[in-house]
Amino acid sequence: MTIKRWQLIPTVLALLLVSGSLGQTPAKPMNSASLDPEIIEAAARGDLAEVQDLLRRGANVNARDATRRTALTAAARGDHVAVARALIAAGADPDLQDSNRNNALLVSGETGSVAMLREVLRANPDLTRTNRFGGTALIPAAHRGHVEYVREILKTKIDVDHVNNLGWTALLEAIILGEGGARHTEIVRLLIAAGADVNLADREGVTPLAHAKRRGYAAIARLLERAGAR
Incomplete structure (x- = not known):
């Protein structure tokens, strides 16, 4: 059976649409650095689902905000234990200190949260780190x-x-x-x-x-x- 040229047009058009060759520009992936402030704020709110989603999308687990606070320190301040667990599992550094010299372990000493202490200890923190005092x-x-x-x-x-x-x-x-x-x-x-x-x-x-x-x-x-x- 002979296939005429005009019969191939729908197939060619479909291939061009898939490949983006008809002038459509593929969407660029979001810069993961733009997610960093979001993960700190989500951790501070105790929003576990959002933190997990941001980690999947490439947010830096050790990102810092303007005060050099990390998501883990923010989670510790709010006693969001499940969020801290997720961050530690993703490789969060428990020793990073903010501009007030706080980190997750030092904050837990202020709040008195035993549950948070136990989570942070899983990350083998430096017990000699000190606060601003x-x-x-x-x-x-x-x-x-x-x-x-x-x-x-x-x-x-x-x-x-x-x-x-x-x-x-x-x-x-x-x-x-x-x-x-x-x-x-x-x-x-x-x-x-x-x-x-x-x-x-x-x-x-x-x-x-x-x-x-x-x-x-x-x-x-x-x-x-x-x-x-x-």
């Missing part, structure tokens, strides 16, 4: 009375006697900035059990025991004295 994640947790967080982070190799820029350890901060009630008393007990130096004084030479007595924290003073505090 020179404190590790343990110190603000002790100050704020986050008992379960302190209990959990003391299971790691974090330095229980780290001294911050104010000259205070976690033990001193729990006493000086705490309110002397049940939560801070338990934190003092946990720190002592973890090997905290009960005689490590502040810059003025005032010991934890002296601070406790000055404030009338009798239960804390008893714990310190039993541990050999002077």
